[in-house]
Amino acid sequence: MNLDDELRAALRREDPSPGFAQRVVARAKSKPAPRSWFPKMMWATALAAMLVIGFGAMSEYRENQAERAGREAVLALRITAEKLNSARDKVIRREN
Amino acid sequence: MRRLFLLVLIAAGIAAQLPGQLLQLRITGLDGLAAKAKESVDITLDSNLLQMAGGFLAGNGKDKDGKDLKAVLAGLKAITVRSFEFNEAGQYRIEDLEPIRAQLRTPGWSKIVSSQKKDEISEIYTRIEQGKVVGFAIISAEPKELAVIAIEGSIDLNDLSKLGGLGVPAIAIPDQGKKGKKE
Amino acid sequence: MNAVSVETMTDDPERFEELVREHQAMVFSMACRYLRNRALAEEIAQDVFLQLYRKLPALESPEHVVHWLRWVTAHRLIDHSRQAKRRPQSPLEDVPEPAAADRLGSADPLLSDMLRDLVASLPENARVVMILRYQEDLDPMDIARALDMPIATVKSHLQRSLALLRDKLSRQKGVGK
Numbered sequence: 001m002n003l004d005d006e007l008r009a010a011l012r013r014e015d016p017s018p019g020f021a022q023r024v025v026a027r028a029k030s031k032p033a034p035r036s037w038f039p040k041m042m043w044a045t046a047l048a049a050m051l052v053i054g055f056g057a058m059s060e061y062r063e064n065q066a067e068r069a070g071r072e073a074v075l076a077l078r079i080t081a082e083k084l085n086s087a088r089d090k091v092i093r094r095e096n
Numbered sequence: 097m098r099r100l101f102l103l104v105l106i107a108a109g110i111a112a113q114l115p116g117q118l119l120q121l122r123i124t125g126l127d128g129l130a131a132k133a134k135e136s137v138d139i140t141l142d143s144n145l146l147q148m149a150g151g152f153l154a155g156n157g158k159d160k161d162g163k164d165l166k167a168v169l170a171g172l173k174a175i176t177v178r179s180f181e182f183n184e185a186g187q188y189r190i191e192d193l194e195p196i197r198a199q200l201r202t203p204g205w206s207k208i209v210s211s212q213k214k215d216e217i218s219e220i221y222t223r224i225e226q227g228k229v230v231g232f233a234i235i236s237a238e239p240k241e242l243a244v245i246a247i248e249g250s251i252d253l254n255d256l257s258k259l260g261g262l263g264v265p266a267i268a269i270p271d272q273g274k275k276g277k278k279e
Numbered sequence: 280m281n282a283v284s285v286e287t288m289t290d291d292p293e294r295f296e297e298l299v300r301e302h303q304a305m306v307f308s309m310a311c312r313y314l315r316n317r318a319l320a321e322e323i324a325q326d327v328f329l330q331l332y333r334k335l336p337a338l339e340s341p342e343h344v345v346h347w348l349r350w351v352t353a354h355r356l357i358d359h360s361r362q363a364k365r366r367p368q369s370p371l372e373d374v375p376e377p378a379a380a381d382r383l384g385s386a387d388p389l390l391s392d393m394l395r396d397l398v399a400s401l402p403e404n405a406r407v408v409m410i411l412r413y414q415e416d417l418d419p420m421d422i423a424r425a426l427d428m429p430i431a432t433v434k435s436h437l438q439r440s441l442a443l444l445r446d447k448l449s450r451q452k453g454v455g456k
Contacts, residue, residue: 001390001448003441003444003445003448004413006387006390006391006394007394007398007409007413007444008413008414008416009391010390010391010392010394010395010398010413011308011312011394011395011398011409011410011413011414012308012414013304013305013308013414014304014307014308014311015303015304015307016303016304016307016317016320016321016324017317017321020299020303020307020321020324020325021296021299021300021303022296023325024296024299024325024328024329024332025292025295025296025299027325027329028292028295028328028329028332029292068427075361078361078362
């Protein structure tokens with residue numbers, strides 16, 4: 001057995017259920033998508049635009065640095081909120 | 097003379113704790129854990145990077161989530177997160193956290209939440225100056241997970257609840273001396 | 280890849296639908312292999328394409344659409360995992376030993392199913408690295424670029440994940456090397 005080949009076979013692409021594309025278009029035309037990902041899309045959009053437009057190396061470095069910092073800041077705050085909730089839950093369980 | 101010298105040292109130590117001279121929490125003693133962890137997060141953001149992050153995320157100012165996040169970050173001077181997830185227990189000892197916890201026992205820091213079992217610790221500390229939180233630390237130690245978080249600067253934890261759109265969970269923290277409403 | 284001009288697609292739903300059909304297998308499969316849940320994978324894939332719809336004017340070529348889709352899908356899946364971290368998940372070591380598979384080579388549905396389960400049990404970053412390697416056939420450099428991850432980390436994830444999978448499979452008597 002060649003594991004690489006088996007993995008390629010196992011992880012081969014497959015299509016979603018029929019009508020997927022039509023459903024996407026219908027949603028796109030009807031209501032806005034969830035806003036929770038909008039800032040991440042801003043980062044993704046800025047990154048792709050930089051690759052195409054070809055800013056100066058220093059400018060691109062600064063943008064990447066800012067984008068990475070933004071992503072890390074959100075992750076740091078998420079972890080902070082999760083651990084706050086976890087600590088609170090433990091105290092409540094102990095009191096009960 | 098010697099007594100005078102000691103008094104000067106003590107005064108210098110106290111002066112270092114006065115408002116405006118907040119000592120940043122040094123997260124030490126955890127360096128070898130990343131190699132043992134199946135997942136680890138290592139984030140250090142100083143005021144420059146936080147400012148860049150806020151500016152970048154706020155973008156053209158039309159996105160509410162970006163603006164809310166920028167507002168949260170504006171008051172911060174530094175965020176440090178060290179978080180580890182292990183495949184099995186026993187990859188670190190609670191004693192390894194002592195250098196960090198010792199710093200949090202110094203004047204200025206207050207432990208506002210504490211839950212401790214045999215091999216688990218959950219502690220939340222704040223540093224308050226003139227009625228405002230200017231420092232914040234969390235130690236969350238479980239058999240297969242460890243997280244130490246240090247936030248320096250002015251932060252209202254309730255503002256984190258406005259960031260639900262970015263996937264930041266809503267939080268409920270104990271009131272810090274505020275009178276609650278009676279139902 | 281169709282050389283369809285991306286910037287005009289938001290004005291033309293039919294062309295956008297064509298773009299979705301062109302890339303739906305890639306996005307859906309990444310999500311499905313990652314989550315092992317078709318319904319949730321479709322939901323996430325839909326959200327990714329809805330975001331693409333809004334961001335298309337900022338993407339200037341079909342190649343960057345592909346790069347953008349992989350980047351967004353990968354990071355969305357990793358973030359989904361982090362948020363769902365508190366749900367009980369079986370680490371790789373807890374996955375039950377696979378049943379003996381008959382030796383039909385690459386046309387072995389049992390083995391394929393087992394490998395999909397094992398990949399889906401990997402830690403978040405390793406999982407997406409393996410999916411990009413074996414589903415999308417990206418080399419480590421492209422994976423590093425797609426995930427904004429050091430190439431050494433990508434290679435480490437690949438080596439450790441393959442070693443884990445081999446170990447799991449080889450414990451079952453009679454299943455290849």
